[in-house]
Amino acid sequence: MADTVNASIVEHFRTLEDPRIERTKKHLLLDILVIALCTLLTGGEGFQDMALFGKSKQAWLQTFLALPRGIPSHDTFGRVFARLNPQRFQQCFLSWTQAVAQLTQGALVSLDGKTVRASFDRATASSPLHMLSAWCSDQGGLVIGQIKTEAKSNEITAIPDLLQLLALQGCIVTIDAMGCQTAIAEHIRDQGGDYLLALKSNHKKAYTAVKQHLHEHIEHQLAWRTAENFFDAFDPTFKGTK
Numbered sequence: 001m002a003d004t005v006n007a008s009i010v011e012h013f014r015t016l017e018d019p020r021i022e023r024t025k026k027h028l029l030l031d032i033l034v035i036a037l038c039t040l041l042t043g044g045e046g047f048q049d050m051a052l053f054g055k056s057k058q059a060w061l062q063t064f065l066a067l068p069r070g071i072p073s074h075d076t077f078g079r080v081f082a083r084l085n086p087q088r089f090q091q092c093f094l095s096w097t098q099a100v101a102q103l104t105q106g107a108l109v110s111l112d113g114k115t116v117r118a119s120f121d122r123a124t125a126s127s128p129l130h131m132l133s134a135w136c137s138d139q140g141g142l143v144i145g146q147i148k149t150e151a152k153s154n155e156i157t158a159i160p161d162l163l164q165l166l167a168l169q170g171c172i173v174t175i176d177a178m179g180c181q182t183a184i185a186e187h188i189r190d191q192g193g194d195y196l197l198a199l200k201s202n203h204k205k206a207y208t209a210v211k212q213h214l215h216e217h218i219e220h221q222l223a224w225r226t227a228e229n230f231f232d233a234f235d236p237t238f239k240g241t242k
Contacts, residue, residue: 005099009034012096019083027072031065032080035072041142047077090146097144098167100136107136109144109166109193111175113155132158134166155179160187168193180206 006012010030018029038061039053054061054071061067072080113132132155134145145165149158155178163173163184169192175184177198188195201207 007096007099009037009096012099013092016088016092017085019085020080026069027076028066028068029080031067032072032077034065035061036077036081047074047081050074050077094145094165097136097142100142100144107171109134109136109168109171109173111159111162111173111179113149113158113178130154132162134162156181156184159184163187163191166191172196177202 013030013033016029016033018025020029035054036050038057039050042053044050044053051071051074058067058071061071111132111134113130115130130149132147132149133143135143145162147158147162147165149155159175159179159181160183164187168188171193172195173188173193174196175198177200180197180199180203185195185197199207199210
């Protein structure tokens, strides 16, 4: 029998180094991390939300956290996260999210890139921050992997790097038309997953082949196909159901 997957936040963040000196450690690092992650999982967005979440859920948090000095302030959350090693934090975070994802086989994993709002630095004219994320639809939208790209156009080269971080055995990976590449499909298959990729007409050969296959081998085999309930989704003039 396979070993039970340990999805404890404490277990996966135990090795993360505390950047603070001893005299400033009024709150335990694991307490801070657990409250922060719980805040983000419930829709919180910043350090003030973390402090508010902690205070509103303190009775519940005390059932499994030490909280020797109560709930940290938003300034404490900010100072700690500003000093944490981002690479080590990412390793611990991915280890935890992958453990959570492994609890359910056959999960649907979706990849997409988004530009972070208000991330453009006007003072230095730096490009806005663009993040490529993978989330597990079967786990309430839990993000199981995330990497930064320089721009949306760089997603094609970043997708294999993100896939390499994920446990895809038995999963279905969905990606928009940006990721409709032979190499990306092969990468997913090599990791034991299946794929569902959006296909647009700019991939002329593949688009034509798929369209022809659907019309010749599938369309006319559908028992429910009639002139009233069948439409050609590949028809460029199609604008939706009537």
